[in-house]
Amino acid sequence: MMVTGKTKVCGLIGDPVEHSLSPCLQNAAFKHYGLDFIYVAFRVKQENLRDAIQGLRSLGIHGLNVTMPHKINVIQYLDDLDATAKIIGSVNTILNRNGKLIGYTTDGAGALKALRYHGVDPSGKKIVILGAGGASRSVSLTLAKEAKELVILNRTLSKAERLAEELKALYEYGTVIKADELNSQNVKREMADANILINATSIGMRPNDGSTPIDSALLRSDLVVFDLVYEPLETRLLIEAKKRRATTIDGLTMLVFQGAVSFEIWTGRTAPFKVMMKAAYKSIGFNK
Ligand SMILES: NC(=O)c1ccc[n+]([C@@H]2O[C@H](COP(=O)([O-])OP(=O)(O)OC[C@H]3O[C@@H](n4cnc5c(N)ncnc54)[C@H](OP(=O)(O)O)[C@@H]3O)[C@@H](O)[C@H]2O)c1
Known part of the structure; x- marks a missing residue:
């Protein structure tokens, strides 16, 4: 993967995030399509959530996944929610659409x-x-x-x-x-x-x-x-x-599919599910 001056950044915020499989499966999907995107994990403590979302706006980060403990608290910092996230009251995906932050839940x-x-x-x-x-x-x-x-x-x-x-x-x-x-x-x-x-x-x-x-x-x-x-x-x-x-x-199948839906929100492309699944299994030591 070649990082350029135009590379779009996506990522994950949560605490902890070190164990997350998302960087592995999202980067595999970007690579599959040759998209100029990169996905990284950011450990964000509860007291820094507001600043982190402000940083997302300032840095023009394209999209985020949100995990524990921020799925509910993050809502107050977003501009809009899709219908499902509104009903559930929880967000696991953010799209930065030209500076407007929209929250989704893909579970x-x-x-x-x-x-x-x-x-x-x-x-x-x-x-x-x-x-x-x-x-x-x-x-x-x-x-x-x-x-x-x-x-x-x-x-x-x-x-x-x-x-x-x-x-x-x-x-x-x-x-x-x-x-x-x-x-x-x-x-x-x-x-x-x-x-x-x-x-x-x-x-x-x-x-x-x-x-x-x-x-x-x-x-x-x-x-x-x-x-x-x-x-x-x-x-x-x-x-x-x-x-x-x-x-x-198993739960990994769902984890990959909810990640696949996030990928589709950020890129507008059909997620390469099999590629993502293979990357997820490989990262936990299984070859599938
Ligand atoms: N595969 C995926 O993509 C995916 C996505 C999201 C979550 N998950 C998994 O789903 C599970 C739940 O996550 P969550 O986000 O819904 O957590 P959560 O909001 O904290 O809810 C936990 C649920 O488990 C119940 N529970 C916990 N310990 C229990 C016990 N000893 N006996 C009976 N019930 C117990 C709680 O009951 P009370 O209401 O009584 O506390 C509550 O219903 C986790 O294992 C998480 O990793 C998987």
């Missing part, structure tokens, strides 16, 4: 693309989603448009209920939307006729990779099990689902 679109990539069509299906945090909010909003039934189970019941109420109030898709507490009794009842299970909690994430959100006895071969956790790549939930011959989708 939901990334999750839908990951499902479709694996040949899974969520329309007409019953989806059980575990968790009601930022990731669940984005994914639930997107999938509520597609599914026949969406059940949100969360440790903190009030958050699941709030999300379900927001979705019901926003849209009249005809989708049945329910909320309940994440406990073994409710999981067992809802899993009995579920088609797709999505783990949008951080259960199973390193260093707690020995934990899993549901009893393996509830996993079946006709089920799609999608774990948003990508560290480790093969979570205990996915290992147990594979043993039961369920269709499994």
Whole structure:
């Protein structure tokens, strides 16, 4: 990659960012098309967020990904939000369009693309989603448009209920939307006729990779099990689902697809998903 006087800069802000796979997969995509773009990671502490966004304006940085802990706080410094980011109240992508900063959230679109990539069509299906945090909010909003039934189970019941109420109030898709507490009794009842299970909690994430959100006895071969956790790549939930011959989708696939949607926002090109996927796997030591 040749950096020139005209190179457009994209990047990531968060704290920490050192572990991020985004530089690797975005630069692979820029290189694939021979685009004069470069992607770098910036560690930005919470107290410096305002200055960082001012710096983005002053330096004419073209686009950013935003990760923890800035996804919500960054909104106050932007000029506009796309419809989904407005509803979710969270931003993971910024486009600098001629000095106007526009915020987007690409998690939901990334999750839908990951499902479709694996040949899974969520329309007409019953989806059980575990968790009601930022990731669940984005994914639930997107999938509520597609599914026949969406059940949100969360440790903190009030958050699941709030999300379900927001979705019901926003849209009249005809989708049945329910909320309940994440406990073994409710999981067992809802899993009995579920088609797709999505783990949008951080259960199973390193260093707690020995934990899993549901009893393996509830996993079946006709089920799609999608774990948003990508560290480790093969979570205990996915290992147990594979043993039961369920269709499994890992969090890295979604991570790459949400990055692919960011790439498309910044460049206007169709993202080279396979190139990005290969780069992501390679960076964690897998050859795919
Ligand atoms: N693959 C991707 O592209 C992608 C994108 C975004 C996020 N993610 C992953 O998705 C996961 C959630 O991220 P997030 O941004 O939504 O985080 P978040 O906003 O902090 O939400 C965390 C969720 O996990 C639940 N939770 C945490 N610990 C739990 C426990 N011990 N038992 C039961 N529930 C528990 C929380 O329940 P309470 O509400 O009760 O606290 C909440 O629903 C993370 O692992 C993250 O890495 C992946």
